[in-house]
Amino acid sequence: MNSLALINEFLGQPPNASSHGYQIDHIIEFCHWFMAALFFGWSAFFIFVLIRFRKRVHPGADHLGVRSGISTHLEFSVVLIEAVLLLGFAIPLWARRVNQFPPGKDALVVHVVAQQFNFNYHLPGPDGQFGRRDVGFVSNSNPLGLDPNDPAGKDDIVTSGELHVPVNRPMVAELSSKDVIHDYFLPAMRIGGDAIPGSLIPIWFTPVKTGSYEVICAQLCGLGHYGMKGTLVVDTPQDYQAWLKERAELSGTQTAPSPPTQRPAGEPPIGPTPGTIPPPGAPKPLNAGERGPSPSPAQGGQSAPSGSPNPRQL
Numbered sequence: 001m002n003s004l005a006l007i008n009e010f011l012g013q014p015p016n017a018s019s020h021g022y023q024i025d026h027i028i029e030f031c032h033w034f035m036a037a038l039f040f041g042w043s044a045f046f047i048f049v050l051i052r053f054r055k056r057v058h059p060g061a062d063h064l065g066v067r068s069g070i071s072t073h074l075e076f077s078v079v080l081i082e083a084v085l086l087l088g089f090a091i092p093l094w095a096r097r098v099n100q101f102p103p104g105k106d107a108l109v110v111h112v113v114a115q116q117f118n119f120n121y122h123l124p125g126p127d128g129q130f131g132r133r134d135v136g137f138v139s140n141s142n143p144l145g146l147d148p149n150d151p152a153g154k155d156d157i158v159t160s161g162e163l164h165v166p167v168n169r170p171m172v173a174e175l176s177s178k179d180v181i182h183d184y185f186l187p188a189m190r191i192g193g194d195a196i197p198g199s200l201i202p203i204w205f206t207p208v209k210t211g212s213y214e215v216i217c218a219q220l221c222g223l224g225h226y227g228m229k230g231t232l233v234v235d236t237p238q239d240y241q242a243w244l245k246e247r248a249e250l251s252g253t254q255t256a257p258s259p260p261t262q263r264p265a266g267e268p269p270i271g272p273t274p275g276t277i278p279p280p281g282a283p284k285p286l287n288a289g290e291r292g293p294s295p296s297p298a299q300g301g302q303s304a305p306s307g308s309p310n311p312r313q314l
């Protein structure tokens with residue numbers, strides 16, 4: 001077992017399965033060893049000071065303090081190591097993630113559309129073109145609102161929960177959301193990104209090991225957040241083609257609407273949160289009529305005990 005596997009196990013991280021992930025693991029590993037060295041170093045120094053300057057030997061305080069420059073040198077070294085770590089490793093690694101996207105023809109581009117509480121995937125199909133999506137077309141059988149009149153969308157594949165990708169091919173996931181802010185996180189790929197309504201945020205990675213990996217939402221997005229999980233299956237190219245074929249056949253024959261997303265018990269119904277005050281000029285809520293007609297001031301004044309607020313005048 002190498003040291004990276006050790007640190008992954010210690011931190012509860014799954015083994016890395018992407019081409020860039022080992023660099024992140026190296027930084028995490030180095031930071032932990034460095035922090036351990038600082039912890040033991042400062043602890044030893046603290047104990048040394050407690051003994052060396054104990055009251056019995058030094059009853060009076062020395063107002064001059066430390067005269068050697070060793071602590072300054074030590075502190076400067078720590079700052080230097082941290083600066084090298086940040087400027088030399090962390091920022092360049094991050095810059096490669098956000099500035100050096102693989103060229104479009106090499107990469108597999110997938111649109112990831114998050115919603116409470118699952119991840120939907122939109123693949124362009126054999127023509128390589130994403131069909132137009134519009135919120136006006138969203139229904140139970142068309143969760144992403146694919147435009148039925150757009151020829152580019154005819155062969156598109158829409159799936160949710162499980163996504164297959166081929167091994168050793170860069171994948172670009174363009175993240176967006178239908179409702180609240182989610183975070184598409186692939187711990188084994190050492191990558192993740194926020195899925196924000198109205199934004200398209202691309203992330204990319206290259207899976208290097210076949211297998212089944214966990215996808216989780218890393219942004220508290222509601223009461224069902226804990227269950228917002230999915231699977232990323234990294235296939236051999238042959239298996240991936242077989243999956244694509246299967247999905248294409250399924251999306252061609254699937255006409256029955258999928259059941260609506262269940263909101264877990266306790267999650268407030270869609271609409272304004274109970275107890276919120278509508279902004280001035282906002283339309284009245286639909287259930288306002290269920291409270292019955294408002295009493296006239298005369299009736300209200302007679303029926304309510306004097307001094308107590310009228311419970312019907314909400």
Ligand SMILES: [Cu+2]
Nearest residue numbers: 182217221228
């Ligand atoms: Cu979420």
